[in-house]
Amino acid sequence: MVSLINKINSNEIKEIHISQFKDKTNKMFGFKAIGTNTTSNNFCLKMYNPKSKTKVNKTNLENNINLMNYVKICNANKWCNFALWTKRKDIIQKFFDKHTKPDNLIIVYSNPIIDKPIHKTFGYFDKVFNNVTDDNLKELQNCTGQRCIDCLRCYNKSQDIKDNIIFEKTKKQKKDSKNICESCYSHRTINFRSHTMVKPLQNNSNILTKELEEIQIPKIIDRFFRFNHHGELIS
Numbered sequence: 001m002v003s004l005i006n007k008i009n010s011n012e013i014k015e016i017h018i019s020q021f022k023d024k025t026n027k028m029f030g031f032k033a034i035g036t037n038t039t040s041n042n043f044c045l046k047m048y049n050p051k052s053k054t055k056v057n058k059t060n061l062e063n064n065i066n067l068m069n070y071v072k073i074c075n076a077n078k079w080c081n082f083a084l085w086t087k088r089k090d091i092i093q094k095f096f097d098k099h100t101k102p103d104n105l106i107i108v109y110s111n112p113i114i115d116k117p118i119h120k121t122f123g124y125f126d127k128v129f130n131n132v133t134d135d136n137l138k139e140l141q142n143c144t145g146q147r148c149i150d151c152l153r154c155y156n157k158s159q160d161i162k163d164n165i166i167f168e169k170t171k172k173q174k175k176d177s178k179n180i181c182e183s184c185y186s187h188r189t190i191n192f193r194s195h196t197m198v199k200p201l202q203n204n205s206n207i208l209t210k211e212l213e214e215i216q217i218p219k220i221i222d223r224f225f226r227f228n229h230h231g232e233l234i235s
Contacts (some may be wrong), residue, residue: 014207016218017200019229028229030149032222034073036066036208036231037201038186043088044232047112047181057235062094066234069212070227074102077220083155084227085110085129087181091233096124108154112180114170119161126157127164131180134169143168155224186230201230209234 019035021028038044046054074082083106086092092107101107101124109125111118117130117137132141143166148154153163170180177183190197207216 033226033229036205062098074105088233129166131170140167
């Protein structure tokens with residue numbers, strides 16, 4: 001116990017930064033979330049610029065520390081529904097082949113390919129989030145800019161395919177881009193607001209790639225919570 005107090009006093013134990021959305025015009029108004037820094041994540045950098053020589057780690061995915069820490073947070077807050085957005089099918093598959101998936105964790109596959117929707121869930125994914133251009137599949141577009149708190153489709157488990165397959169009209173894209181990541185809103189936002197966003201998001205990137213100590217696991221009082229409002233699983 002003494003050594004733990006000494007760690008706290010010496011700032012060796014770092015706290016996870018939790019973002020809060022209080023602006024009523026923000027899609028995530030009323031939510032809290034944990035994000036990481038997309039501009040230092042090799043997977044994000046490679047997806048943002050496919051021609052770059054950035055290498056993505058593909059080893060030991062079955063013991064991914066970032067995902068292990070999210071599981072710990074879920075297990076410590078069983079009253080809360082957590083939704084995790086990720087494109088890392090490889091990490092999700094290998095990790096949960098070996099570890100138990102919490103009942104209160106909803107995993108959303110963030111389909112990076114525009115106008116090539118996936119119409120059913122697969123593997124350990126509970127939902128699929130598709131991006132389509134303005135005039136495509138208008139009748140299926142069910143994420144139309146409303147606030148998440150007024151919808152909650154992504155935050156509740158359901159047997160109804162209409163609740164599990166989400167279609168959103170894409171935001172502004174690079175010309176002829178077919179991959180949503182090449183016009184990453186997170187990269188643009190972080191670069192534009194680097195003076196306020198980089199430090200807390202990078203802080204989380206650093207913390208979440210080391211196994212959390214019990215005292216670092218946040219206690220969430222909310223009914224719904226999001227992982228990766230900015231960022232992606234780090235390998």
